Amino acid sequence: MRVLFTTFPWHSHHFPMVPLEQACLAAGHDVRVASTPALQPIVAASGLPFVPVGHDVNLAALSNDRSRAAWHRQERWPQDWPIHPELLSDDHFAMIENLGRMQVLMADAMLDDLLDFARAWRPDLIVHDAVTLAGPVVASAIGIPSVSHLWGTPGPQRIEMRRFGSEPLPEYAALYERVGAPLRAEPTAWIDPSAPGTRYEIGPTCRQVRYVPYNGPGVMPLWPLEPRRGTRICVTWGGTSTALRGDAVLDLISQCIQAATSIADEVVVAVTDKAVDGLKPVLAHEGVRLATNLPLHLFMGSCDLVVHHGGAGTSLTAALAGVPQLAITARPEPSVNGARLAAAGVAHHFLTHEVPEGEEGVRLLRSEIAELMGFPGYRYAAKELAQGILTQPSPAATVAELESLAGSDQLLPPAFPLVHL
Amino acid sequence: MRVLVVTSPWPTHYFVMQPLANAFRAAGHDVLVAAQSSMSDLVTRSGLPMVDIGGDIDLVGIRRRTLSRELQAREKPADPQDSDDGEVFDSWREATLSNLDGVVNFARAWLPDLVIADTMSPAGLVAAQLLGVPGIRHLWGWDFLGSVEGEKLFAALPGFYEPYERYGLKVTGDPATRTVDPCPPSMQPLGTPSRISMQYVPYNGPGAVPSGLPPRTEGRPRICLTWGRSITRIIGEKAFLLPQIIRAVDGIDADFVVAIDPADRDSLGELPSNVVALDAPPLHLLLDSCDAIVHQGGSGTVYNAIRFGLPQLAITHMADQDNISAALEKSGAGIHIRGEEVTPEAIHQAVTRLIKDHEIRRAADRLRAEMLAQPVPAQVVMELEQLTAAGQAKD
Numbered sequence: 001m002r003v004l005f006t007t008f009p010w011h012s013h014h015f016p017m018v019p020l021e022q023a024c025l026a027a028g029h030d031v032r033v034a035s036t037p038a039l040q041p042i043v044a045a046s047g048l049p050f051v052p053v054g055h056d057v058n059l060a061a062l063s064n065d066r067s068r069a070a071w072h073r074q075e076r077w078p079q080d081w082p083i084h085p086e087l088l089s090d091d092h093f094a095m096i097e098n099l100g101r102m103q104v105l106m107a108d109a110m111l112d113d114l115l116d117f118a119r120a121w122r123p124d125l126i127v128h129d130a131v132t133l134a135g136p137v138v139a140s141a142i143g144i145p146s147v148s149h150l151w152g153t154p155g156p157q158r159i160e161m162r163r164f165g166s167e168p169l170p171e172y173a174a175l176y177e178r179v180g181a182p183l184r185a186e187p188t189a190w191i192d193p194s195a196p197g198t199r200y201e202i203g204p205t206c207r208q209v210r211y212v213p214y215n216g217p218g219v220m221p222l223w224p225l226e227p228r229r230g231t232r233i234c235v236t237w238g239g240t241s242t243a244l245r246g247d248a249v250l251d252l253i254s255q256c257i258q259a260a261t262s263i264a265d266e267v268v269v270a271v272t273d274k275a276v277d278g279l280k281p282v283l284a285h286e287g288v289r290l291a292t293n294l295p296l297h298l299f300m301g302s303c304d305l306v307v308h309h310g311g312a313g314t315s316l317t318a319a320l321a322g323v324p325q326l327a328i329t330a331r332p333e334p335s336v337n338g339a340r341l342a343a344a345g346v347a348h349h350f351l352t353h354e355v356p357e358g359e360e361g362v363r364l365l366r367s368e369i370a371e372l373m374g375f376p377g378y379r380y381a382a383k384e385l386a387q388g389i390l391t392q393p394s395p396a397a398t399v400a401e402l403e404s405l406a407g408s409d410q411l412l413p414p415a416f417p418l419v420h421l
Numbered sequence: 422m423r424v425l426v427v428t429s430p431w432p433t434h435y436f437v438m439q440p441l442a443n444a445f446r447a448a449g450h451d452v453l454v455a456a457q458s459s460m461s462d463l464v465t466r467s468g469l470p471m472v473d474i475g476g477d478i479d480l481v482g483i484r485r486r487t488l489s490r491e492l493q494a495r496e497k498p499a500d501p502q503d504s505d506d507g508e509v510f511d512s513w514r515e516a517t518l519s520n521l522d523g524v525v526n527f528a529r530a531w532l533p534d535l536v537i538a539d540t541m542s543p544a545g546l547v548a549a550q551l552l553g554v555p556g557i558r559h560l561w562g563w564d565f566l567g568s569v570e571g572e573k574l575f576a577a578l579p580g581f582y583e584p585y586e587r588y589g590l591k592v593t594g595d596p597a598t599r600t601v602d603p604c605p606p607s608m609q610p611l612g613t614p615s616r617i618s619m620q621y622v623p624y625n626g627p628g629a630v631p632s633g634l635p636p637r638t639e640g641r642p643r644i645c646l647t648w649g650r651s652i653t654r655i656i657g658e659k660a661f662l663l664p665q666i667i668r669a670v671d672g673i674d675a676d677f678v679v680a681i682d683p684a685d686r687d688s689l690g691e692l693p694s695n696v697v698a699l700d701a702p703p704l705h706l707l708l709d710s711c712d713a714i715v716h717q718g719g720s721g722t723v724y725n726a727i728r729f730g731l732p733q734l735a736i737t738h739m740a741d742q743d744n745i746s747a748a749l750e751k752s753g754a755g756i757h758i759r760g761e762e763v764t765p766e767a768i769h770q771a772v773t774r775l776i777k778d779h780e781i782r783r784a785a786d787r788l789r790a791e792m793l794a795q796p797v798p799a800q801v802v803m804e805l806e807q808l809t810a811a812g813q814a815k816d
Binding site (some may be wrong): 018023212218244 | 471
């Protein structure tokens with residue numbers, strides 16, 4: 001079987017698909033990973049064969065343009081909004097549809113090359129990141145199944161559909177018209193790596209898969225295996241947050257590090273190289289261990305608590321390691337992770353603007369951290385969440401599902417058994 | 422479970438092991454690749470995390486020192502009692518002992534449930550024995566140790582048990598619990614019952630589908646020309662045959678694609694109009710649009726070509742290349758010429774046969790079918806999971 005994977009060029013949307021890509025290879029299938037040229041170093045560094053398609057679009061700039069900037073500073077959205085669109089206002093949907101149109105621009109930049117490649121390579125199946133809209137368009141154009149792969153945040157994230165409903169945004173529908181393909185309003189199947197206990201049910205076409213962490217390349221250090229000299233907290237802020245919000249997050253990370261060092265014997269700070277410069281004063285604090293370019297899963301299990309920005313990869317890596325979490329989120333999408341982890345009893349969740357500036361904020365964070373560390377209920381709940389993840393079918397087991405989807409178009413079973421009466 | 426994969430510093434050995442390591446990851450296991458720091462770029466960019474176990478083995482340097490002995494040994498079967506061959510085995514000892522403590526110490530801290538080790542990394546098997554967990558040898562090519570004949574070698578090889586003795590382990594027979602072999606079985610010497618056959622799945626390092634490949638002309642064959650780097654690093658530039666091969670195929674009605682390291686591009690000089698040079702893409706991303714291949718006889722390259730059903734010409738310089746390439750020729754799917762016997766006429770004739778001789782093509786199809794019938798890495802993972810669980814149940 002030939003499986004074409006595709007994502008828009010963002011590392012945190014490639015990472016969650018890596019284990020399934022590896023699993024397809026391990027089952028002897030042929031795999032290609034297509035994105036715009038900007039993603040080549042990230043895909044190549046994950047050991048997978050890359051296909052450059054289309055041209056790059058400056059997503060960080062698009063994401064911060066005036067109409068979308070509000071996405072980064074939102075009040076709390078209604079509870080369970082991903083599955084209760086009726087609770088959302090016109091303003092909420094204006095923002096969501098803006099994101100949808102941004103992804104249409106991205107898809108537009110990828111579409112022609114992706115279609116050419118698919119026509120030449122003839123995949124049996126396309127697996128696409130859930131908001132990478134060129135995927136279903138190309139699958140429809142060449143008449144093969146398309147599988148929508150979620151990146152770990154609970155809920156289906158149908159930003160290309162009007163009010164999460166069955167009617168596509170006109171710009172999305174126009175992509176199908178451009179290549180003369182019938183509109184595909186629903187993927188053939190979904191793949192959802194979110195954790196049972198935090199996920200939202202998506203429906204009968206959804207295949208749940210065990211989250212297997214891939215957090216980029218790295219060399220395992222020896223310190224996580226050595227006996228600890230007391231308690232250990234990890235403070236980490238993802239590449240996406242730092243790239244999209246820049247210096248705005250540095251003050252908050254500093255506050256978190258200050259609060260953590262006042263409680264734990266050791267604080268592991270895992271941030272991007274770029275963030276390190278802006279954090280120099282707090283990094284000098286005694287007990288701080290800097291861990292740049294280190295995949296989180298290589299040391300997460302040695303921590304008592306992780307303080308983070310609510311990214312799906314971080315949330316799930318911590319969940320799998322059975323570690324309680326403090327999530328401080330800005331955008332509505334990571335806020336879903338924080339809210340769901342809190343509802344599962346493994347985390348406390350704040351929005352960034354709920355943390356006051358300066359010493360007052362540090363005091364708040366310190367009392368939150370103290371409670372999460374001191375009350376054993378969080379750790380029990382975290383272990384339970386981790387056990388739940390381990391009960392899910394592995395990526396290797398999920399390959400069989402892909403095989404049957406790929407075969408289903410050529411070999412339809414009879415609707416009823418043929419019985420001679 | 423935790424799976425420790427111990428690789429030697431030969432990149433091509435790691436490439437052949439990567440698919441099984443990858444398959445353990447895909448099944449949800451914790452995987453770490455133990456390697457020396459010279460391998461860190463290669464390993465971390467393969468989708469798997471690495472642990473640096475120290476050591477600084479210069480395999481190329483070691484083989485350069487023992488080259489003349491090795492080349493003499495090609496003329497007759499190796500005899501460990503022979504003092505000349507003994508020198509070669511000494512170098513093998515040197516190569517395998519230097520990271521022994523590093524591997525053992527890390528394994529004692531991380532406590533893997535299963536260890537997989539390259540043939541050149543017995544440290545992994547020592548660690549497995551010390552921890553009482555299965556230790557799996559992973560072959561990179563033609564096998565002498567895991568064969569029925571090879572079993573007799575264990576006791577005879579000077580220093581073979583030394584790594585075990587250093588840790589007070591008394592071992593007799595094969596120290597590996599199983600041997601995983603990605604070679605089509607018909608090409609290997611008869612294996613012992615502990616050999617597990619596994620389908621070769623291509624991994625040739627990171628990269629993108631080749632750009633700059635001209636569209637194929639209908640009915641006109643395309644032939645890949647490639648040459649491994651290890652061989653010239655050991656033997657020297659005289660073993661870099663690509664320029665001669667390109668001259669020798671002049672006049673053959675086919676298109677040629679040279680997969681070459683950008684650093685070596687200039688050594689090819691001006692290319693004829695039917696020859697294109699590409700900056701070495703991962704080989705399997707190129708081979709799916711080729712009809713035949715000419716190469717240096719490295720087992721990884723041989724396996725890649727088998728996977729795509731390509732007739733092959735192997736021109737070899739070292740004993741391990743000789744062995745796999747002789748087996749390939751015996752299968753009917755390829756032609757083997759030893760480097761010192763090669764002539765332009767012989768290359769020209771052989772390449773012509775690759776594209777004209779239906780027997781070679783049929784044999785290549787058969788060999789490909791045999792490979793595709795071997796259990797995939799995902800299935801081998803299940804077998805090794807059961808083996809590990811059975812061992813734990815006994816404890």
